[in-house]
Amino acid sequence: MSVTMPTTPSTPASGALTYEEKRHARNLGIAYIVLAGITMIFLTGHSGTATFNLDGGRSFGLPAQPLAWFVAASLSVVAGIQLWRGFGKWTNVVLAMASLLIFMSFLSWAAAGREFSFIGMLASAVTFSTPLIFGACAGIMCERSGVVNIAIEGLLLNGAFTSAFVGSIASGWPGMGPKSGFWVGVLAAMITSALFAWLLAWLAIRFKVDQVIVGFFINFFVLGLTSFLSSRVLTENPDYNDTPTLGAWKIPLLERIPVLGQILFQQTVFVYAAYVLVVVFTWFLFRTKWGLRTRAVGEHPRAADTLGVNVLRLRYRNVIMAGAIAGFGGAWWTATLGRFNENITNGRGFIALAVVIVGRWHPVGALSAALLFGLFDSVADKLSLLNTGLPSEFIKMTPYLMTIVVVAGFVGRSRGPKAAGQPYESQ
Amino acid sequence: MTAATVDGSPAAAPEEKPKLVVFFDRIDAYNNLLLPFLAIVSALIVGAFIIGLTDIDRLKEGDIGGILTTIKDAYIALPTGALGSLGGISETIVSATPLILAGLCFAVAARSGLFNIGATGQMFAGGMASVWVGFTMDGPGIVQVPLALLAGIIAGGLWGGIVGILKARTGAHEVITTIMTNYIAGLLTLWLLKTEAFQQPGKDNPVSKTVSDKGRLPELFFWSDDPSLRAHWGFLVALGGAVFMWWLFERSKVGFELRTFGSNADAARYAGMKPATLTTLAMFIAGGLAGLGGATQIIGTQGYATESFAGSIGFDAIAVALLGRNKPVGIVFAAFLFGILEAGGRKMQLETDIPLDVVLVLRALIVLFIAAPALTRLIWRLKSEGSTSVLQFRGWGA
Amino acid sequence: GDDEEESTSTEAPAATEAPSATEAPAGTEAPAAGAVSACQVTDVGGVDDKGFNQSAYAGLQQAEADLGAEIALLESASDADYAPNIQAFLDKGCDDIITVGFLLGGATADAAIANPDQQFAIIDSDANDNAGTPDDFADDVNLENVRALNFATDEPSFIAGYLAAGMSETGKVATYGGINIPPVTIFMTGFLNGVNYYNEQKGTAVEVLGWDGTEGSFAGNFESLDDGKKLAQGFADEGADIIFPVAGPVGLGSSAYAKEVGGIRIIGVDVDMYVSNDKEKEVYLTSVLKNIDASVFDTVKNVSETGDAGDDYVGTFANGGVGIADFHDQAGDVPDELKAEIEQLVADFTAGTMKAG
Amino acid sequence: MELELRGITKRFPGVVANDDVNLHVRGGEVLALVGENGAGKSTLMNVLYGLYKADEGEILIDGVPQHFTSPRDAIAAGIGMVHQHFMLVPVFTVAENVVMGVEPTSLGGIKLDLATAREQVRTISEQYGMHLDPDALIEDMPVGLQQRVEIIKVLFRHAKIVVFDEPTAVLTPQEIDDFFVIVESLKADGKGIVFITHKLREAIKVADRIEVLRRGKTVGDADPKTVKDTELAEMMVGRPVDLVVDKAQHEPGDVVLELRDFTVSDPSGRVLVDHVGLQVRAGEIVGIAGVQGNGQTELVDALVGLRRVAGGTVHLVGQDITVATPRDMHRHGVAHIPEDRQREGIVKDFDITENLALTGYYAPPLSSGLTIDWKAARTTAEHLVEQFDIRTPSVDTGVGTLSGGNQQKVIVARELSRDLKLAIACQPTRGIDVGSIEYIHERIVALRDAGVAVLVVSTELDEVMALADRVVVMYRGKVVADLPRASTSHNEVGLYMAGAKESAA
Ligand SMILES: Nc1ncnc2c1ncn2[C@@H]1O[C@H](COP(=O)(O)OP(=O)(O)OP(=O)(O)O)[C@@H](O)[C@H]1O
Ligand SMILES: Nc1ncnc2c1ncn2[C@@H]1O[C@H](COP(=O)(O)OP(=O)(O)OP(=O)(O)O)[C@@H](O)[C@H]1O
Ligand SMILES: [Mg+2]
Ligand SMILES: [Mg+2]
Secondary structure, eight states: OOOOSOOOTTSHHHHHHHHHHHHHHHHHHHHHHHHHHHHHHTTSSOOSEEEEEOGGGOEEEEEHHHHHHHHHHHHHHHHHHHHHTOOGGGHHHHHHHHHHHHHHHHHHHHTTTOEEEHHHHHHHHHHHTHHHHHHHHHHHHHHHTTOOOOTHHHHHHHHHHHHHHHHHHHHTSTTOOHHHHHHHHHHHHHHHHHHHHHHHHIIIIISOOOHHHHHHHHHHHHHHHHHHHIIIIITTOGGGGOOOOOOOEEOTTGGGSTTHHHHHSEEOHHHHHHHHHHHHHHHHHHHBHHHHHHHHHHHOHHHHHHTTOOHHHHHHHHHHHHHHHHHHHHHHHHHHHSSOOTTTTTTHHHHHHHHHHHTTTOHHHHHHHHHHHHHHHHHHHHHHHTTOSOOHHHHHHHHHHHHHHHIIIIIOOOOOOTTTTOOOOOO | OOTTTSOSSTTOOOOOOOHHHHHHHHHOHIIIIIHHHHHHHHHHHHHHHHHHHHOHHHHHHTOHHHHHHHHHHHHHHHHHHHHSSHHHHHHHHHHHHHHHHHHHHHHHHHHTTOOOOTHHHHHHHHHHHHHHHHHHOOSOHHHHHHHHHHHHHHHHHHHHHHHHHHHHHHOOOHHHHHHHHHHHHHHHHHHHTTSTTTBOTTOOSSOBOOOOGGGSOOBSSTTOOOTTOOOBTHHHHHHHHHHHHHHHHHTBHHHHHHHHHHHOHHHHHHTTOOHHHHHHHHHHHHHHHHHHHHHIIIIIIISSOOTTTTTTHHHHHHHHHHHTTTOHHHHHHHHHHHHHHHHHHHHHHHHSOOOHHHHHHHHHHHHHHHHOHHHHHHHHTOOOOSOOOOOOOTTSOO | OHHHHHHHHHHHHHHHHOHHHHTGGGGGGOOOSSOOEEEEEOOTTOTTSSSHHHHHHHHHHHHHHHHOOEEEEEOOSSGGGHHHHHHHHHHHTOSEEEEESGGGHHHHHHHHHHOTTSEEEEESSOOOOOOSOTTOOGGGSOOTTEEEEEEOTHHHHHHHHHHHHHHOSSSEEEEEESSSOHHHHHHHHHHHHHHHHHHHHHTOOOEEESBSSSOBOBOSSSSOHHHHHHHHHHHHHTTOOEEEEESTTHHHHHHHHHHHHOSOEEEEEESOHHHHOGGGGGGEEEEEEEOHHHHHHHHHHHHHHHSSOOSOEEEOTTTTSEEEOOOGGGGGGSOHHHHHHHHHHHHHHHHTOOOOO | OEEEEEEEEEEETTEEEEEEEEEEEETTOEEEEEEOTTSSHHHHHHHHTTSSOOSEEEEEETTEEEOOSSHHHHHHTTEEEEOSSOOOOTTSBHHHHHHTTSOOEETTTTEEOHHHHHHHHHHHHHHTTOOOOTTSBGGGSOHHHHHHHHHHHHHHTTOSEEEEESTTTTOOHHHHHHHHHHHHHHHHTTOEEEEEOSOHHHHHHHOSEEEEEETTEEEEEEOTTTOOHHHHHHHHHSSOOOOSOOOOOOOOOSEEEEEEEEEEEOTTOOEEEEEEEEEEETTOEEEEEOOTTSSHHHHHHHHHTSSOOOEEEEEETTEEOTTOOHHHHHHTTEEEEOSOIIIIIOOTTSBHHHHHTTTTTTSTTTEETTEEOHHHHHHHHHHHHHHTTOOOSOTTSBGGGSOHHHHHHHHHHHHHSSOOSEEEEESTTTTOOHHHHHHHHHHHHHHHHTTOEEEEEOSOHHHHHHHOSEEEEEETTEEEEEEEGGGOOHHHHHHHHTTSOOOOO
């Protein structure tokens, strides 16, 4: 639909981005100055050394005020260079380093004279961003093939409910323990979420219902139904809402790596699964026949169609697969908590939607975005312990505010697959 | 349009139709009334199965008659609860009012090419500003009420405008920023409600000071002294909002620019329009409408602010707008439908033992069927029509 | 000694948990002529919030069973639903309308003023009149026909804090809330004060994580159990070994964490979680009880007997409206000395000689 | 192999796009299909390719009826198609675009074997002398190369009948010559070719047979050896068409537009337009000739304010307008017919009235205060539709449903129908049928005669030569020649365009 008269590469359309990049570079310089100013704020109030605890009794300390001085000074220098001649291909590296400095300086300010578990903060970011990764991968799989998926929330919620419900019942089956019962539940979660996803695909493809409306429908429908079943079935029969939780499954040897071991390799199977998914999904998306066709169908379905790719079938398939992934992701709640509760996902599906976009529709990008969100969330948790004097509401805002900062400052314009949201008519 | 049908003579002078006829042509009675009707019927049939299946106790007892009675009662309660009495109508209107405004908010952004999920946050902003004006001012209603509404528009507009500016300046995707600003607005509201400026004196719960009676929007059913008829002039404000949106997109210059920008940003630039300004403006107007929705909710329906006064209105409104195809008239009708489902759902909850959750499921079904005319056509074997138009947001795709 | 201690710590709940046992013999004599009707409006949490809505409804259900009351329920989907839901019950002709939560304060007061002959009860709020000019908040207007049911939950929380301080091996205990609102933070403050009192008494320096009297840790909602697990994990990382979640079902996430890792004790909230959460009962040191169901039952009973809901009510140790649960499985871990001190505290609170503030 | 279409009828709501059309092609033969915009050529080919399902009629291959339900079937039957609007995924490489659908794989059919794909693409590309880099990204390629990718796609699938839908519309003269070489080699390979074009001389040059379509019907065929282009044009349009621009002598007036040291660069600093000096006088048509990609596009974009000017000045009747915005230019009486009609020139979702108001909506008579007077806009639109002979049922018709020629007329009508000092027309007749070309050329000349300065930018050398009073040639961002039309020739200009010659000018 969208390819019109082919044009030469240097039309304003492709120039637009680069013009913006130029402005971006200038704005970045200004941002550094502002950030240097903000860092100066860290000079006020607290002083003393912030102690960051690591594993095995190790820790490191950072003197809050000297660090703030140092960071503010470095930022000013960086700002100068940025405005003067820019960093070229190092721009993003410099930005990342600067952000890290500011981040550490901020933490030192907040924790000056106190201590907190730095490693716990990082480990918790990894643990609790897991469902976001699954949700985002599901979203990417749909949108890469041209179907907007607002229903991630509903698919996750359904996964959480079904895995808890079926998992609990299945553990009572003859010859089946709680553990194997749990995995039966996970399977059921994948199947039912895939069914809901199929419904999304069917309504959106066959009947051309606005994909956003179908997404909302599924969200409302699943929320209503699981809440109802939760109150009428699960509450009345606690046995139907009781699965084991999956404890950490420490990976031999790797778990003993200092620092990293505890953050990455003492996690549950779901965390590892999320990482495997990202790797496998990335490989499939960019290295396989399926991936090539999927991306084509999301960008320019008619081109794919004219080459004999069955656009609609591929969309069905991918959306259904995405449903299964989201179902699996939903089971994370059951694995983590051993039970279901009304609206247990509580908007995580929408955060996952944001993660898809922040990650620029790339699995690895989504992984980074999810981790970043998880990190800011656990930073907020730590802040609330450190008696910084900030109102708890403002501390709670951290992940949301920081997401905006990251998107506005680092990610900039992100553009989805061109055909996402449009129904495809083969004739 | 084509050589095949139109013979050479250019523009076979289209006969001048009276305005009214043109209007009804557009409404197209057949498609716009029969289809939704059948859609609701379909939804109710599917809903009946769901009610039956969720009536676990009776199902266990095999009490099919009982189930049928429940379904019958439910389906009588739904319309009578919403429209069967003045009280019901009043509640339908009360529910529809903020939905219209928040739906307009979504639609204005959508037609400008933006996917604005931020109505919730913008309602918070508008509501908080208007409640502040409402309880600090002590002037005559004729001054105070418009000022409070204006404050709502401005605050909501600014809150939405932030998203617009971020998008225009940095390219930050509005879906991300609106999701995030919703959370932020909710937290800010909670915090504000505990500050001295807002909190009710002598209380420690996060409930705002109260807007005095003269600062409230007047009652709609002013002739009745039944205090339970809560419908207020906010409804007229909402209708005014719809007229405004119609005027904006059908008559005004800015609206034409927004529409152009929403459909083809390159053409807008070529035509001398300013994309950055338009993005910001679209979000400002959208936010203003949602803010107005928040304001009517506060100085109309509630009289004070709570930490959750925006509820799920912002989200429901997306469905309302899409159902109404982002057209003002459509949105008013869709909001009414939602209002009916809400007011009727209350009676349904009361007169049968169907829980609220199932009422919500029913509502989702009705929305779906109305949004899927092709599905309804298939079920009722109506002959098919041209394809449905689908919205485009630049956020996704081209 | 064990026997005695145990009976002490169960004494309080016994007085409130089973109003039917102590007072309800009268229930069997409930007026047969026209059963009393009691109707509940929930706040947006809905009836299965595993919190005060559910507790209140449990009281109603008990009234249905014991008093033959006709009960009805309307769940609210949004703040705008409160007034019409109350109105629906007014139209229905309920004898007593029970509203749950401070969010319903305004709507309840409005309805009560407009219908002076109607009996109301409201939980966690003194119904306040939201009408009137800005400086005319009639929250001091005591609405005759509204029975406000409030709970001095800081008292049992204080004891829980004292207990936690005494039981902590790491010298760190923690608490967190759902959101930062008084009905939640009153527990946390009580807990904090209890710990501080212990420190004063014993010269120790047990530290409370998650609440400093004004700010602290919150889940941000009452639904995400994983937030409860995350917070618990965070507290454990900092060395806390006893956690007191005040966030409804979110606390179950902390229990799940405690069970998973071991070595962490949880203090339940609202109900005796050893009983209500069979799945992880072993992690509960005790629970802070807020006997909403009993007070609701009591209210319905009043209406059925006298036609009046009764005077405003503040649940305390003295009247059994609040309490502290049994130690159950962990009774063996609690030193006798500490048990005795707790017992004394309960007695002092009951007698009114001790204040939680 | 022989392909036959028999009695094909295809209806769209309100339109009979093909009406009982018969057509046949043999291997080793080039059939040219010509016809007005909207005559139904593309529709017919889409039916052949399985994209549309015909309402009536059948497709036979070697006498056997075929049932194509999707392009898959058509491809399998040996039919290949190069679409009017290219069907390439812009973010993919050449190799990826070519192999999609028939990917070479490894690891049991899962992994995409890109190495093999590249090799295969390279082989075919060399075989037909197309010199394509399999790893180049489509979005970075000039149109001519993109077209080769389309051709390789077809060859890769072993097509025996190849349909080219307006392949030359977007090509430069050099590219067109290269294209014809490729067509010849395909023909020599025994492939049957259907060639759709609006350039009648091309049809006559390469075709073995010419079929004319008018209003969905075949109106006859012609032998390229004997037919004259004027005859063909008349068959197509149904009336005699003047293929040569009628242009009286006209004395140019004062300088209207003057560029001095005009420089445009891309953000990375690469100079795209290099210190260009240019003058356009009132009542004069200056044609900018040049192969696509030599800075013409950027020059115009910067001139009209859609792109930043890196250096130099622009004066309009003496006034400095170097930093003017598109709106300023409009106010100053500058018209701009954009190069890419669908991307910039129209809003497809809008009706004709709205599109005609697109640039003038903000000022009287269409607007006063905050509002737009749609009644006036409609009246104006009706007037323009009539005046510019836009074929449409009404002014409320969506522009997206109009044929390309009529879309272009909408733009021309909008831009040229007001008081102008300067008109800039980029590729004004790209993809447009002879009837409309005649009309648009007439308008441009009329504008000149009315004393407007006109700048025509076209990669179509014929067009520049036909219209211009002075020909300016751009090569690599520089003006390499500025020649009075009267004293130059196609040949000379062609040499400048190819960079083979540089003048002192
Ligand atoms: N992609 C583009 N292609 C062509 N011209 C552009 C493009 N983007 C911007 N321009 C034009 O370049 C000029 C300056 O653009 P630019 O974005 O650099 O402005 P700026 O002054 O840096 O903006 P700001 O002050 O908002 O940061 C404007 O006239 C604009 O119309
Ligand atoms: N998908 C469609 N829906 C409705 N009408 C269509 C569709 N495709 C083409 N038409 C109409 O069918 C007619 C024939 O169009 P077609 O594209 O085949 O013309 P064409 O001869 O290829 O013209 P051009 O030379 O401009 O490419 C036109 O009137 C066009 O508007
Ligand atoms: Mg519920
Ligand atoms: Mg065509």
